[in-house]
Amino acid sequence: MAIDIKVQDVARYEGQEVTIKGWLYNKRSSGKLRFLLVRDGSATIQCVVFKGAVSEEVFENATALTQESSLTVTGTVARDDRSKIGYEIQVSDLSVVQIAHEYPITKKEHGVDFLMDHRHLWLRSSKQHALIRIRHEVIRAAREFFDMRDFTLMDAPIFTPNAAEGTSTLFETDYFERKAYLTQSGQLYGEAGAMAFGNIYCFGPTFRAEKSKTRRHLTEFWMIEPEMAYCDLDQDMVVAEEFVTHIVKSVLKNRRPELETLERDISKLEKIEAPFPRLHYDEAVEILKKNGVDFEYGDDFGATDETTISEQFDRPVIVHHYPAEVKAFYMKRDPETPQFALAMDMLAPEGYGEIIGGSQREDDYEVLLQRVKEHNLPEEAFAWYLDLRKYGSVPHAGFGLGIERTVAWISGIRHIRETIPFPRTMTRLYP
């Protein structure tokens, strides 16, 4: 009796009769032979149908199979040096589940728009398969990191009544005759969690209505955001660099074949080790000046500035102490140099840009109230947030890591849209 197996486990069944359930990835033929490349989601294996070894009906069925038809195959696992995975299956029986219609994605090249229109099918191809599995590992490792350190998972709401940093980039929705906005960040709620549990993290989708059309932007992206009570900026940076190191090491350990499928230069990832270089804003500006960049002191860094800075290092770099003027209202100012915020950004190497943004939060009630007013934010909407400073306020800090940018960097792919199953951009809402 044949055993049901997953293709990835095929080596354990050499010489045995097995059954695999999958889809036809490709088919080649030569006279009385049919070579069926069958994928089952775990891996792909070549199944050889020889006319003399099967019934006439089975051979006819094998001949009639179209690309992506679903089928089950029974046969003997045999070692074969010509196979990329070392094994193939000599077919004894085969049954067709469904003959696929003409499959739109062919073995030849396709344009991005066409592939994105067929994203639901494109996910079956080897490169997309590898990317989604690396994404899974990044998320698994990220949660593992905080779980191991006894952080409590406390997710933030998606519908929010107000904005953390201005309303211009918010998606507005109808909420029973009121307005609600899709969240841009779980952070403010995370701060409530930190005061309740000490250390928490939240993980979920966030939404930005920015009219950005670059390879680093999505309108819907996933963010993991720890928030820690009794934590200052220095401790925040230590957690951030250990966190990113853990994620990279996990992907190297558990998803090496996928990195190879993507032809990632693995040696670059092997250099990622905490501590990361840290630059005060002033030092980062110095680097820009040295490289002849035209930069106005006091501004935030643009995309090309970030690339110039990160190119100086072979691992992620943390820039801290940004001018308070360009940063969010909730960030605490450095008591010794109040023109700077206790903020930090982590820039990924190889020009992948900012993957982490974080800060120590303002913990003084009067100062925070003043900031809310200065930024013309509705005071009543932030009453609950201000409460956190009235009832046992403590120094606290946190950060957010963008999953898709992290996956893009680790995978070495150019565009962020392939790092999420169904990307949402300014121009893409289908499928």
Added chain:
RNA sequence: UCCGGCGUAGCUCAAUGGCAGAGCGGGUGACUGUUAAUCACUAGGUUGUAGGUUCGAGUCCUACCGCCGGAGCCA
């Protein structure tokens, strides 16, 4: 929102202002070891839309639509 590029067969692309083509995919057939198999035959077109210039427009001009890349903003 601004700047730049592209739009021709199901897909990827050709075509000096002068007969609209190839490869892949589809169909039919050949082949006992193929690796994006190969070979032969075959079907497949309102050249993004609307105007304009011209004897003649896929090609030149104008507008619009769609997509791509970048800037700003950000993770």
